[in-house]
Amino acid sequence: MHLASYLFLTVFFAFAFAGETRLHRLPKRIYNGDLVSQGNAPYAVFLQSQLSSGSKTGGGVIISPKHILTAAHNVVDGNNKPLAASNVLIGYGSELKSKQLSVSGTKVTIHPNFFANGKRNTTFDIAVVEIQGFSSSVKTSQLKIYSGNLQPGQKLLTVGWGKAEPNAVLLDQLRSALMTVGNEKDCSAYISNYEPGNGPQVCSFAVSEQKTGPNQGDAGSAIVISQNGQLKLAGVTSFLTYFGNINSENTKVAHLDISAAYFIDFIASATGISTNNLSG
Numbered sequence: 001m002h003l004a005s006y007l008f009l010t011v012f013f014a015f016a017f018a019g020e021t022r023l024h025r026l027p028k029r030i031y032n033g034d035l036v037s038q039g040n041a042p043y044a045v046f047l048q049s050q051l052s053s054g055s056k057t058g059g060g061v062i063i064s065p066k067h068i069l070t071a072a073h074n075v076v077d078g079n080n081k082p083l084a085a086s087n088v089l090i091g092y093g094s095e096l097k098s099k100q101l102s103v104s105g106t107k108v109t110i111h112p113n114f115f116a117n118g119k120r121n122t123t124f125d126i127a128v129v130e131i132q133g134f135s136s137s138v139k140t141s142q143l144k145i146y147s148g149n150l151q152p153g154q155k156l157l158t159v160g161w162g163k164a165e166p167n168a169v170l171l172d173q174l175r176s177a178l179m180t181v182g183n184e185k186d187c188s189a190y191i192s193n194y195e196p197g198n199g200p201q202v203c204s205f206a207v208s209e210q211k212t213g214p215n216q217g218d219a220g221s222a223i224v225i226s227q228n229g230q231l232k233l234a235g236v237t238s239f240l241t242y243f244g245n246i247n248s249e250n251t252k253v254a255h256l257d258i259s260a261a262y263f264i265d266f267i268a269s270a271t272g273i274s275t276n277n278l279s280g
Contacts, residue, residue: 034176035173035174035175035176036173036175037095038094039139041159041222042062042093042139043061043062043233044061044062044174045060045062046060046092047070047129048089048091049083049087051077051078052077058070058220059161059218059220059236060221061221061233062141062142062143063145063278064273065134066130066133067128068129069220070220071126071127071236071238071258072111072125072126072127073120073219075088075108075129076114080115080120083108085129086104087104089102089104090131092134092138093139095174097161097173098172105129105131106130106131108128108129109127109130111124111125111127111266112124124258124263125238126266128271130270130271144232144278144279144280145232145267145279146232146279148227152184152196153180153181153183154180155181155226157224157225158176158177158179158218158222159175159224160174160175160218178206178207179205179255180207182205186203186205187254190254190256191203198261199259199262200258201238201256202235202256202258203254203256204223204257205255206255219236219239220237221236223235223236233260234260235259236257236258237258264278
């Protein structure tokens with residue numbers, strides 16, 4: 001099945017996570033979702049970052065033959081310092097992690113405002129990882145950046161290898177979840193100074209009533225949209241937020257992603273690729 005058809009599938013999975021009666025923010029995560037079959041997401045990559053205390057995992061998306069777009073918090077250490085590029089390992093070429101080839105980064109560029117005032121500013125949770133290139137022995141592809149305004153109700157697809165449920169092990173096979181762009185009223189409750197359309201953050205909600213969405217290990221993965229029969233990159237996953245108890249049927253979860261179009265000038269500067277070529 002071509003991946004574009006996933007934009008019209010309903011995703012079902014359980015979401016269970018204890019919460020308190022206040023606004024919560026968690027790393028962006030996918031719970032269960034639909035399995036993505038081999039060859040349907042050649043733009044998706046798996047990131048493993050080596051830290052002094054161990055390692056952490058995330059996702060990324062191919063935007064050129066030598067560049068990966070991801071979340072900034074994937075490529076920093078616990079002291080808010082950028083990781084050495086050689087400590088960022090990219091898995092690519094398969095929807096099954098066990099069959100992927102790997103390549104180390106050669107350069108990491110984090111948005112300069114991510115560390116504003118010495119603290120992480122999640123509005124700028126975006127980074128570019130440069131590599132020497134991909135092997136021609138496997139299939140890879142790059143996504144062009146979606147340049148249109150995102151409208152409430154538009155369908156988005158997120159993919160990732162993150163946990164399927166609380167305490168589950170990381171999945172070997174890529175999964176997807178269907179989301180819908182939120183309206184200004186709903187999104188403003190979760191994001192201060194929310195800018196609808198093409199602001200810095202993309203706000204989306206699960207299509208299913210079962211609170212579907214990304215899980216631990218999915219941050220930095222692609223958020224895609226269908227435009228004229230082609231898949232385009234709307235952004236990368238960042239984190240989710242909610243009020244109250246996540247187990248309540250009435251608790252609404254907002255998924256906050258980073259808009260690729262809003263940061264296209266940063267991406268162009270980091271890659272040396274013109275904005276026209278990035279958006280296609």
